[in-house]
Amino acid sequence: MKYELRPYQSAAINGFWSYMRKTSGNPVLVLPTAAGKSVIIAEICRGLHQVGYKAIVLCRQKELIVQNKEKLDSIAPEVSTGIYCAGLGKKDTDQDVIFGTVQSLADKACDIGERHLVIIDECHQLPRSEDGQYARFLSDSRVCNPKIRVLGLTATPYRLDCGHIIGEGQPFDGIAYNVSVKTMLDGGYITPLRSVAVSTVDTSEVSKSGWDYNVSEMAGCFERVVEENAAEIVQVANAEKRGKCLAFTTSVKHATDLRDQIEEITGDQCGLITGNTLPLIRSAVLQNFVTGRLRWLVNCSVLTTGFDAPCIDLIAVCRATLSP
Numbered sequence: 001m002k003y004e005l006r007p008y009q010s011a012a013i014n015g016f017w018s019y020m021r022k023t024s025g026n027p028v029l030v031l032p033t034a035a036g037k038s039v040i041i042a043e044i045c046r047g048l049h050q051v052g053y054k055a056i057v058l059c060r061q062k063e064l065i066v067q068n069k070e071k072l073d074s075i076a077p078e079v080s081t082g083i084y085c086a087g088l089g090k091k092d093t094d095q096d097v098i099f100g101t102v103q104s105l106a107d108k109a110c111d112i113g114e115r116h117l118v119i120i121d122e123c124h125q126l127p128r129s130e131d132g133q134y135a136r137f138l139s140d141s142r143v144c145n146p147k148i149r150v151l152g153l154t155a156t157p158y159r160l161d162c163g164h165i166i167g168e169g170q171p172f173d174g175i176a177y178n179v180s181v182k183t184m185l186d187g188g189y190i191t192p193l194r195s196v197a198v199s200t201v202d203t204s205e206v207s208k209s210g211w212d213y214n215v216s217e218m219a220g221c222f223e224r225v226v227e228e229n230a231a232e233i234v235q236v237a238n239a240e241k242r243g244k245c246l247a248f249t250t251s252v253k254h255a256t257d258l259r260d261q262i263e264e265i266t267g268d269q270c271g272l273i274t275g276n277t278l279p280l281i282r283s284a285v286l287q288n289f290v291t292g293r294l295r296w297l298v299n300c301s302v303l304t305t306g307f308d309a310p311c312i313d314l315i316a317v318c319r320a321t322l323s324p
Contacts, residue, residue, distance in 0.1 A: 016176050026151065122305050206218050249318050271296065
């Protein structure tokens with residue numbers, strides 16, 4: 001696959017190698033959503049392969065596993081790749097680059113042998129806990145190779161529960177490269193968002209649970225106005241002549257109710273994906289949405305990370321968060 005790197009992608013890759021040469025720490029690449037992290041991961045893995053090093057790419061979503069592997073396979077077919085993910089029914093261990101979910105690999109670091117670099121995609125999901133899945137995997141990996149290094153990639157290098165993930169006492173030591181949203185917009189690499197006037201949902205009485213809104217209370221607020229929200233979504237989509245609409249909801253009941261209301265108003269079929277959706281059904285729904293058979297797609301806490309669908313031109317945010 002012939003692929004011309006964008007200037008900031010080349011700068012990110014060069015920033016990674018420069019950081020690794022000059023320091024002994026573990027860096028982060030801060031790249032906004034749609035910056036093409038899978039391309040950058042692929043090029044870094046190609047460079048590792050050229051010097052005889054092996055890597056493992058970790059994340060929590062199997063969809064990201066597949067996307068990242070497919071990108072490396074297309075850009076650098078000379079690099080052998082494998083998957084270690086129970087949800088995908090594969091447990092490869094010998095290839096140059098293994099793509100895996102931390103859920104499957106937490107206690108299996110020794111099964112895949114010595115690795116030189118661990119790449120953690122969406123690394124803001126890495127908690128500070130010393131006994132969590134990421135921590136156990138990294139601890140065991142250092143037994144296999146005490147000199148192993150860790151690279152994180154994220155658009156948001158912070159967590160609500162602990163602030164920034166970079167610095168003393170944090171998982172990462174420094175930023176190797178950071179590209180701003182403004183740079184992406186000015187270069188024409190991402191589409192500017194334009195909001196429209198719609199009604200808002202009052203969350204002033206919703207209590208906090210941990211570091212965010214109480215989910216059940218927030219869900220109640222949005223479930224009470226689901227008919228009005230559905231009507232507005234359809235009205236905006238039609239008035240703006242939008243082709244693909246993706247809605248984010250607060251609960252499974254809220255998602256189901258919103259799907260039902262959209263179907264009642266439009267007469268169209270509306271896709272629905274929640275944590276309860278079976279894998280084969282989820283894949284079929286996403287395929288139908290991306291390829292054009294579905295105009296509407298409602299999800300609850302599933303498509304929040306790593307969902308790649310450039311066809312989307314309307315996003316309905318039917319939920320609230322305290323996260324910046």
